[in-house]
Amino acid sequence: MDYFKKILRFVKPYKRFAYLNIFFNILYALFSALSFVALIPMLQVLFDKEKQVHTKPIYENYESLKEFIGDSFNYQVTIFAEDNKMQALVISIGLILALFLLKNLFNYLAMFFITFLRNGVLKDIRNSMYDKIVELPIGYFSEKKKGDVIARITSDVLEIQHSFLSILELIIREPLTILFTIITMLFISAKLTLFVFIFIPITGIIISSIGKSLKKQSDKVQKEQGEFLSITEETLGGLKVIKAFNAENTFLKKFQGSTSRFFKFSNSLLNRQNLASPTSEFLGILVIGILLWFGGKMVLVDESLDATEFLAYMGLAYNILTPAKAISKASYGVKKGNAAAERVLEILETENTIADKTDALAKTNFEKEVILKDISFKYEDDLVLEDFNLKVPKGHTVALVGQSGSGKSTIANLVTRFYDVNKGSITIDGVDIKDLKKDSLRGLLAIVTQDSILFNDTVKSNIALGTPNATDEEIIEAAKIANAHEFIKDLPDGYNTNIGDSGNKLSGGQKQRLSIARAVLKNPPIMILDEATSALDTESERLVQDALENMMKNRTSIVIAHRLSTIQNADTIVVMQKGKIIEQGKHDELLKANATYKKLVDMQSLA
Known part of the structure; x- marks a missing residue:
């Protein structure tokens, strides 16, 4: 129930709908009991002459409230029956129909208002999860499968709606229906009702024992759903490679293995869940059967209970079965919902390790320099950078070169604060970036990566991603600077052309130039270019390099x-190896030094 309490915080904005639901559920429960009680005076007066009352009852003449209320109903029906029995019958039936109509009307109104609460909570949980997903650091998702995260924000949240939020509907209506019905049953026969109470705990224990393993089974189902969603996401992302290497069968076997496990876990879960309804119904009918025996004995042998009251009592007893079944199914829903809520709350309650300080500064300009001082960093166990120092003066171009794994891209990740350094500091104009607001820091930067990350939208929207208020003229000017305007205007709809998923309707060079146009439009003082031309052909590279x-x-x-040919004009070239600087200087100076940089240049020249 801890998870249930945590989910309830999302109910607060919709509490007015909860109050309306409670109000109409109370009326539903009350009229549910009254609709059966109304049968008693009609049955007594119409079919039992001895029960007719011709004198208006006076409360002082009665020893019990039950007898007074009963005779008062009988008196009203008797008056109608004396003049016209059929009229009395029609009025009695009309009263019963009116009570059942009101009962169902209140039931509809209760469900009408709870709908807004359930769907509102569903919306808010998903919004909170998405907000948390984009807030969490990139490092968090390196350990998570995308498909599993998608499963949590879709099916797990939906499971919460179906299970936990159904409880909100049942928590008032069904218990109150049972309560009002039992009060009415006690009013008719306390002895018979106490007899019922002996069997209720027994049935409760049996039903509870069935649902103990549901949370465990549900957790397995939801995890496996995340697994096959991950396989699907990987397949769609790497379809070219899968086809090129004839690996369709390999991935098909992986997917079939996951769906087979999902099939097995789902069967186990649903079979246990489906056992709830027939078990509770059979136990309810068993109680009804015992009541028929015990109550029949009271009517026929002891004569301590009137036959018409017993008929109405049996109707009330059966009226308990439906809410009792709903409560037993709801208890299974809580166990299933617990597993889903645990997975959802795991994301919502994850602490963001890269968060703004309470007194974080907002910096809007760049004046002097970026300094990386004595920084050390590791993604897992091994250090990627160790005691690394670098100074980037304003207006200078500093190029980082070296073999793969030397830590070049890590510098970009640290300056943008996608990760925090383990040791040392990175400062901009003397202010540690940890003391700056993240949006302020990233407002000073723009990054162009080797992999052009574009979105399934128009050219215009992709360029204006970081500058949503940009004018068409500004977007076109940025595209011209990025050498992208010429190919954009030849597209079917120009700047309003949709470029497809990940921009796959464009070539590699075109995608990269759109990424550059996006960075140009943002117009930041600091640019970070992470191997922006390495994946391009010669012609595209020239256009992108320009x-x-x-x-x-x-x-x-x-x-x-x-490609070292692209950074010959850099103010400073830094040669890295295993997270450390081994050479530093201008292109000509490093060639004269005849060391690692010259070897790298010679290797690329030969290539």
Whole structure:
């Protein structure tokens, strides 16, 4: 129930709907009991002459409230029956129909208002999860499968709606229906009702024992659903490679293995869940059968209970079965919902390790330099950078070169604060980036990566991603600087052309130039280029390189380079190896030094 309490905080904005639901559920429960009680005076007067009352009852003449109320009903029906029995019958039936109509009307109104609560909570949980997903650091998702995260925000949240939020509906209506019905049953026969209470705990224990393993089974189902969603996501993302390497059968076997486990876990879960309804119904009918025996004995042998009262009593007893079944199914729902809520809350309650300080500063300009001082960093166990120092003065282009795994891209991740350093500091104009607001820091930066990350939207929307208020003229100017305008205007709808999932309707060079246009439009003082041309052909590289040079004019740039020909004009070239700087200087100086940098240049020249 701990998870249930935590989910309840999402109910607060919709509490007015909860109050209306409670109000109409109380009326439903009350009229549910009254609709059966109304049968008693009609049956007594119409079919039992001895029960007719011709004198208006006076409360002082009665020893019990039950007898007074009974005779008062009988008196009213007797008056009608004396003149016209059929009229009395019609009025009695009309009263019963009216009570049942009101009961069902109140039931509808209760469900009408709870709908707004259930769907509102569903919306707010999903919004909170999405907000948390985009807030959490990139490092968190390196350990999570995308499909599992998608499963949590879709099916797990839906399971919470179906299970936990159904409880909100049942928690008032069904217990109250049982309560009012039992009070009425006690009013008719306390002895018979106490007899019923002997069997209720027994049935409760049996039903409870069935549902103990449901949470465990439900957790397995939801985890496996995340697994096959992950396989699907990986398949769609790597379809070209899968086909090229004839790996369709390999991935099919992985997917079939996951769905087979899902099939097995789902069968086990649903079979236990489906056992709830027939078990509770059979136990209820068993109680009804025992009541028929015990109550029949009271009517026929002891004569301590009137036959018409017993008939109404049996109707009331059967009236308990439906809410009792609903409560037993709801208890299974809580166990299933617990597993789903645990997975949802795991994300919602994850602490963001890269969060703004309470007194974080907002910095809007860049004046002097970026300094990386004595920084050390590791993703897991091994250090990627160790006691690393670098100074990037304003207006300078600093290029980082070296073999794969030397820590070049890690510098980009740390300066943008996608990760925090384990030791040392990174400062901008003397202010540690940990003391800056993240949106303020990233407002000073723009990054162009090797993999062009574009979205299934128009060219215009992709370029204006970080600058939503940009005018069409500004977008076109940014595209011209990025050497993208010429190919964009030739697209079917120009800047309003949808470029498909991940921009797959465009070539690699075109996608990269759109990424550069996006960075140009943002117009930040600091540019980070992470191997922005390494995946391009020669012609595309030339166009992209020209675009990069246009973009870097009068800006501070950190360039992570794979192709050394692109960084010959850099103010400083830093050669890295295993997380440390082994050489530093201009292109010509490093060639003269005849060390690692020259070897790298010679290797690429030969290639």
